[in-house]
Amino acid sequence: MTDIDTSQSGAVSDGNPGTPGTDLARHDGALPDRFENPGLPAHVHRAADDDPAAAKRAEKQVATLFGLSMLATLVFLVGYFAIRDEATFYLPGVGLAKTQNVVLGLSLGFALFFIGIGAVHWAKTLMSDEEIVEERHPQRSDDRARSAAVTTVLDGGTNAQLGRRPLILYSLGGAMGLFALPFVLQIAGSLGPVDGPEELKHTIWDLENNDGKPIRLMRDPEMTPIKLDEVTNGSVFHVMPETLQKYIDENHGVLEAKAKAAVILIRLDPNDIKVAKARDWGVDGVVAYSKICTHVGCAVGLYEQGTHHLLCPCHQSTFDLTEDCKVIFGPARRPLPQLKIQVDDAGYLVAPEGFHEPVGPSFWERKR
């Protein structure tokens, strides 16, 4: 880069770094004499420019990369149609992953990647790399061209007889306006309260999964039934429905269902429970609540016996068991749903009905 010596040329600097003397911006647009246009660097010939064998080799390499992309796309198509939606596998560091998602993501990624590097390799080895200077021209059209364009538009309106045929003008406006309405309604509808996907309202605790019979509460993960007197004061049980395995088998291993069904079972002194409904839905102070945090769905697993608070470890939402799991702290916006429990003839705890409200995060608008 050429240094600029403004002191010798009599230039006046404005004092801003990067703004040299004003004589650089001469009105005739010419550069001062002491500047020499360095020009473009000498063109370097690549192997493929002079050697046909190297060019052929590069061509094959580019074709191979595009071929790999085609292969990856074929894997994507096969994965899309052939892999069952429920298929999963264990991915180290991630956990349980859906096979189809992984295959589709990787294959699509590789397909794009090979197209990209194929194109780059093509450009670097075979496409012309001659430097070309393209002079810019003014973007604005001259006044004649601009007024001609306006005249053309106005003539179009005149030829279409819009002014003379108001009936067509208004009916066209009506048709266009109504045509836009479905889109507006779609957008407006998506902003308002929505009911949420149906599957979020159901869990394996619904009695239809047990031919209408009450469902036993089972210790997780042992899957053994729980007697009322086994739940001592202050103890906490992590519970699953006895129908869990049957449901998973019949529904091709839907593990999300297990996540939604997690329940926490705790015994309090019945006199500590301040809400009648919460007391009535339990047995002798033993109460069951969904374990899925109503904030964004972490497992609420920390029980503070002294205060009867349930804590979510993710963002510290705190639920008060004595007040029907009301939120007393944190970002959750609604209580944990309670599962009604009873004791069956054999003395085991059962759920005589499913949850009365959706468990888990509030993905949709709710009344409370």
Ligand code: FES
């Ligand atoms: S998921 Fe429980 S507080 Fe956020």
